[in-house]
Amino acid sequence: xxxxRRAFGAPxxxxxxxxxxxxxxxxxxxxxxxxxxxxxxxxxxxxGAAELSVKIDALYNRLDVLxxxxxxxxxxxxxxxVDAERDAVQTEITALEVEESTPVKTWTLSNYGQMGxxxxxIFAKTILASLAVTAIAFVVCYPIAFAIAKLEPPxxxxxxxxxxxxxxxxxxxxxxxxxxxxLNYGGxxxxxxxxxxxxxxxxxxxxxGVFVAMVYAYILFMVFPLYNVLETLDTxxxxxxxxxxxxxxxxxxxxxLPHARPGIxxxxxxxxxxxxxxxxxxxxxxxxxxxxxxxxxxxNRFFQATNWNVGAAYALSLLxxxxxxxxxxxxxxxxxxxxxxx
Amino acid sequence: xxxxxxxxxxxxYMAVFFVYMFLPLGIMVAAGFNAYSPPSVTVWQxxxxxxxxxxxxxxxxxxxxxxxxxxxxxxxxxxxPMGLAGALLLGRLGARAAGLLxxxxxxxxxxxxxxxxxxxxxxxxxxxxxGGLFTAILAQTTFVASYAMLMFMARLQRQDAxxxxxxxxxxxxxxxxxxxxxLPFLRPTxxxxxxxxxxxxxxxxxxxxxxxxxQHTLVTEIGSRMRFGLSPVVNVIGIFFIIATITCAVVWAxxxxxxxxxxxxxxx
Numbered sequence: 001x002x003x004x005r006r007a008f009g010a011p012x013x014x015x016x017x018x019x020x021x022x023x024x025x026x027x028x029x030x031x032x033x034x035x036x037x038x039x040x041x042x043x044x045x046x047x048g049a050a051e052l053s054v055k056i057d058a059l060y061n062r063l064d065v066l067x068x069x070x071x072x073x074x075x076x077x078x079x080x081x082v083d084a085e086r087d088a089v090q091t092e093i094t095a096l097e098v099e100e101s102t103p104v105k106t107w108t109l110s111n112y113g114q115m116g117x118x119x120x121x122i123f124a125k126t127i128l129a130s131l132a133v134t135a136i137a138f139v140v141c142y143p144i145a146f147a148i149a150k151l152e153p154p155x156x157x158x159x160x161x162x163x164x165x166x167x168x169x170x171x172x173x174x175x176x177x178x179x180x181x182x183l184n185y186g187g188x189x190x191x192x193x194x195x196x197x198x199x200x201x202x203x204x205x206x207x208x209g210v211f212v213a214m215v216y217a218y219i220l221f222m223v224f225p226l227y228n229v230l231e232t233l234d235t236x237x238x239x240x241x242x243x244x245x246x247x248x249x250x251x252x253x254x255x256x257l258p259h260a261r262p263g264i265x266x267x268x269x270x271x272x273x274x275x276x277x278x279x280x281x282x283x284x285x286x287x288x289x290x291x292x293x294x295x296x297x298x299x300n301r302f303f304q305a306t307n308w309n310v311g312a313a314y315a316l317s318l319l320x321x322x323x324x325x326x327x328x329x330x331x332x333x334x335x336x337x338x339x340x341x342x
Numbered sequence: 343x344x345x346x347x348x349x350x351x352x353x354x355y356m357a358v359f360f361v362y363m364f365l366p367l368g369i370m371v372a373a374g375f376n377a378y379s380p381p382s383v384t385v386w387q388x389x390x391x392x393x394x395x396x397x398x399x400x401x402x403x404x405x406x407x408x409x410x411x412x413x414x415x416x417x418x419x420x421x422x423p424m425g426l427a428g429a430l431l432l433g434r435l436g437a438r439a440a441g442l443l444x445x446x447x448x449x450x451x452x453x454x455x456x457x458x459x460x461x462x463x464x465x466x467x468x469x470x471x472x473g474g475l476f477t478a479i480l481a482q483t484t485f486v487a488s489y490a491m492l493m494f495m496a497r498l499q500r501q502d503a504x505x506x507x508x509x510x511x512x513x514x515x516x517x518x519x520x521x522x523x524x525l526p527f528l529r530p531t532x533x534x535x536x537x538x539x540x541x542x543x544x545x546x547x548x549x550x551x552x553x554x555x556x557q558h559t560l561v562t563e564i565g566s567r568m569r570f571g572l573s574p575v576v577n578v579i580g581i582f583f584i585i586a587t588i589t590c591a592v593v594w595a596x597x598x599x600x601x602x603x604x605x606x607x608x609x610x
Binding site: 003004006007008009011012015016017018019020022023024027028029030031032034035038140143144146147148151160162163164165166167169170171172173174175176177178179180181182184186187188191216220248269273274276277278279280283284287295298299302308311312315318319322323326337338340 | 348349352353355356359360362363364366367369370373381382383384385423424425426427428430431434435443444445446447448449450452453454455456457458460461462463464465467468480483484487506515516517520541545547548551552561564565568569570571576577580583584587588590591595
């Protein structure tokens with residue numbers, strides 16, 4: 001802090017700390033903390049609500065008795081006494097009823113238990129499918145990235161990457177929508193299959209469409225990080241390995257892949273996170289006909305079932321899986337956060 | 343020998359990959375000019391510009407565009423100062439504190455977008471603020487500021503610290519030194535960061551969808567139209583997005599090329 005003040009002076013330092021503080025505490029930390037907190041409680045009927053309701057019933061009986069007493073009262077004084085007691089009972093009933101019906105905040109883990117078998121299966125499906133998307137993206141993209149970075153002359157490589165920026169930078173929704181058209185009942189793929197006597201195949205209704213569109217939508221998030229690290233690999237290293245008698249597989253296993261670790265980590269983390277957290281792809285590709293993606297369940301908890309506590313628990317489960325995946329990749333590939341976020 | 347053969351296979355593979363990347367976009371563009379609705383390329387009923395006219399007359403798209411621009415403007419105004427403050431703070435902290443702070447500041451980039459959106463809405467609900475443009479702005483700022491911070495950090499690392507010191511030795515106050523030395527040095531990055539922030543905000547779907555409540559932006563509106571794919575109007579929007587993307591990519595390439603030429607010119 002003293003370093004900060006010496007460099008920028010007191011007023012500017014205060015402004016820097018203020019702005020960074022609002023961002024870090026107000027925008028990043030506080031919402032996450034509130035979401036975590038919210039996932040661990042629920043509004044419940046107060047403890048002893050059953051006893052309370054028995055007590056209230058008894059008081060109502062007493063009220064009936066008092067009404068009879070009121071009618072049978074011999075004189076004004078007795079009637080006033082009965083009235084006084086009736087008012088007191090009435091007040092007590094009102095107070096107890098408020099207590100009975102006001103839910104209290106109860107700490108619980110039950111929001112996480114709400115998932116049930118069906119939702120748990122969707123959660124697992126979402127994670128497994130996202131892992132599969134990540135694996136496919138890596139297998140498809142590694143040769144591409146290697147070919148562009150190491151086999152093409154630098155200027156041609158730059159042109160190729162510039163061309164790839166176009167499908168990469170175009171809005172995710174458009175990439176998804178293109179595949180909705182292709183895989184639709186009347187789409188070109190079913191038309192082609194029809195020529196050879198197959199189909200029509202319900203790609204969208206079976207959930208296949210989600211997977212296909214997801215691979216297409218996120219595959220370039222694997223190409224760019226891989227290309228960026230492979231571009232920095234000294235081609236002489238590959239030549240040297242070949243001169244020393246290494247075969248193609250050995251060169252990749254011992255020279256290229258170890259060099260590409262940070263790029264592999266970034267590519268896998270981005271692809272997995274985008275897939276597992278994708279709302280657009282399942283939303284557009286299923287039209288509600290196939291099983292939902294987990295993100296759609298999260299959305300529904302909040303905006304249709306309006307159970308925000310359960311919704312928070314669902315959202316947090318997704319966040320934990322994604323964070324876990326980041327640590328897993330960092331551990332497996334031995335890279336640090338600074339290598340990832342560039 | 344085997345190198346030639348495998349090189350050829352790789353080239354072929356790359357060609358297939360390019361067809362895979364561009365053909366779907368081509369199909370989408372083509373359907374935007376087809377007189378048939380819903381969008382299709384298998385039933386061709388002749389070339390038309392009719393859908394451009396329908397898009398022009400579409401009020402919800404215009405209001406979505408207006409909301410998108412409002413949000414993007416606010417996000418730029420918030421995220422750039424916050425990102426810059428974060429980067430400046432990082433440079434003046436001890437290694438341990440900086441490491442921790444850095445982790446927190448890049449964490450929004452490693453968090454699924456829907457979580458950023460929904461946690462913002464949950465937080466503001468406690469203050470009786472419902473989801474809308476305001477929460478969408480804050481949710482987007484959370485991660486756009488991370489991009490800005492990384493860009494400013496990269497630029498600041500290349501700053502010549504002696505310049506600022508010289509200014510101070512010559513009697514400039516810290517504020518003057520910052521305004522006259524550091525800020526001009528950062529100017530190109532401020533421009534780039536503003537462009538990136540605009541694109542990130544304008545194109546965002548996931549975070550916005552969860553944060554915006556009953557309102558809509560251009561992109562969330564496109565999303566809900568696409569679900570049922572009823573009219574080629576969305577294809578026409580797609581055409582505009584593609585044109586804009588290509589223009590940006592080409593301009594960016596030209597600027598880079600110029601920069602490269604300038605650098606070469608100096609060294610030669």
